[in-house]
Amino acid sequence: MSIVAIISDEPGIDDQIRSALEVPAPDVARVPMSAGGGDADRLVGSLPAGGDIVAVVGPGLELDRAIELLERIDRLRPDIVTVLAATADPATLQRAIGAGARRMLPPASSPSEMAAVLDDAFDVLGRRRADLTGASIEDSRRLVISVVSAKGGTGKTSVASNLAIALAVAAPGQVALLDFDLQFGDVEFALRLKPELTIADLARAGDRIDATSVKAFLTPHPSGVFALCAPSQPAEAEQLTSEILGSVIELLKHNFRFVVIDTAGGIDEAALVAMDHSTDLVLMSSTDIPSVRAIQKTVRALSALGLDDRKWHYVLNRSDAKVGLDSDDVREAVGMPIDLAVPESRIMTLAMNQGSPVVESDPRSAAARAIAEFAAKFLPAPVSTGKRLGRWSR
Numbered sequence: 388m389s390i391v392a393i394i395s396d397e398p399g400i401d402d403q404i405r406s407a408l409e410v411p412a413p414d415v416a417r418v419p420m421s422a423g424g425g426d427a428d429r430l431v432g433s434l435p436a437g438g439d440i441v442a443v444v445g446p447g448l449e450l451d452r453a454i455e456l457l458e459r460i461d462r463l464r465p466d467i468v469t470v471l472a473a474t475a476d477p478a479t480l481q482r483a484i485g486a487g488a489r490r491m492l493p494p495a496s497s498p499s500e501m502a503a504v505l506d507d508a509f510d511v512l513g514r515r516r517a518d519l520t521g522a523s524i525e526d527s528r529r530l531v532i533s534v535v536s537a538k539g540g541t542g543k544t545s546v547a548s549n550l551a552i553a554l555a556v557a558a559p560g561q562v563a564l565l566d567f568d569l570q571f572g573d574v575e576f577a578l579r580l581k582p583e584l585t586i587a588d589l590a591r592a593g594d595r596i597d598a599t600s601v602k603a604f605l606t607p608h609p610s611g612v613f614a615l616c617a618p619s620q621p622a623e624a625e626q627l628t629s630e631i632l633g634s635v636i637e638l639l640k641h642n643f644r645f646v647v648i649d650t651a652g653g654i655d656e657a658a659l660v661a662m663d664h665s666t667d668l669v670l671m672s673s674t675d676i677p678s679v680r681a682i683q684k685t686v687r688a689l690s691a692l693g694l695d696d697r698k699w700h701y702v703l704n705r706s707d708a709k710v711g712l713d714s715d716d717v718r719e720a721v722g723m724p725i726d727l728a729v730p731e732s733r734i735m736t737l738a739m740n741q742g743s744p745v746v747e748s749d750p751r752s753a754a755a756r757a758i759a760e761f762a763a764k765f766l767p768a769p770v771s772t773g774k775r776l777g778r779w780s781r
Contacts, residue, residue: 391441470505489507489508532666532667542673543650550647553762554765563639569586569657571651686723701721702725730753
């Protein structure tokens with residue numbers, strides 16, 4: 388039996404959670420603050436026993452009191468996964484993670500956001516049980532896909548965003564999109580996101596982050612993609628070392644079947660880390676001569692670095708642009724087959740400017756169909772495109 392235990396005196400919070408989860412009343416239990424007579428250990432002792440239990444601490448508690456309860460639950464009831472109901476600013480998040488909380492539940496969360504946070508907490512319980520019992524679940528091979536271009540302006544962010552959303556159609560909730568353009572990343576604008584936390588906040592949390600708590604730094608997109616956005620200030624990129632970036636990729640690979648990484652134009656340190664941890668490299672150019680020459684040099688450089696054991700894919704953007712080179716010329720010059728030819732289209736530019744990738748805003752367009760066919764190459768077998776029903780759906 389799955390139980391959500393709420394430690395709070397906030398009026399109506401149990402009804403809000405019950406409504407969000409669409410479950411009968413016995414599955415949601417309120418534990419009033421008075422249950423322990425003011426003693427944290429006794430309050431924790433009054434939590435339900437048996438079944439799968441997620442404890443929501445708050446809302447309506449002073450932060451120090453909430454942190455104390457999280458620490459007590461972590462020590463006395465390791466069988467329980469905790470969620471802190473409070474505003475997810477970086478300082479609070481770091482304290483919550485240090486006290487054992489696995490997710491944050493902001494007070495203004497919508498019902499779907501509440502359900503998603505609690506659904507993830509119960510998934511953590513399932514993984515813990517599998518680890519303790521030695522059970523293993525056969526999983527599809529996890530892919531890390533880096534989108535790389537030797538020059539800026541080739542449409543790399545647009546292709547990375549559209550690819551992530553196209554993959555999420557087949558695997559909702561199983562796609563992470565990382566913005567490794569650490570100084571001037573555009574993923575948050577490409578997907579019209581408002582991230583509360585970025586990769587810089589994750590770096591500041593240090594070694595307190597694990598494969599579960601890293602998800603608290605991601606920003607969900609309605610498509611089922613989870614984005615880790617670039618720092619809000621270019622100067623924050625300085626603290627993101629190669630070691631930190633590599634750890635981020637490995638942590639997300641533990642949680643997601645597909646990790647798509649949008650890199651900066653050119654081959655910088657972050658791009659090299661991304662490619663080193665990748666299974667697949669998506670190399671991009673457009674049809675102009677400087678772009679084609681740059682991708683030729685990139686191919687030689689990556690081969691010299693020993694990255695030719697990855698699976699390479701070549702994307703030609705604005706493939707039908709009348710600039711003196713056609714697709715056959717480019718294919719011969721680069722020495723690679725063209726896996727995705729994205730036609731020049733006003734729709735692509737408009738979609739990018741509006742923060743609604745074309746596979747979402749205009750799925751019947753030629754560009755969207757081409758990207759969807761390209762995304763299918765990463766799927767080992769036919770996968771239903773129906774949306775996943777959550778744990779709490781009837």
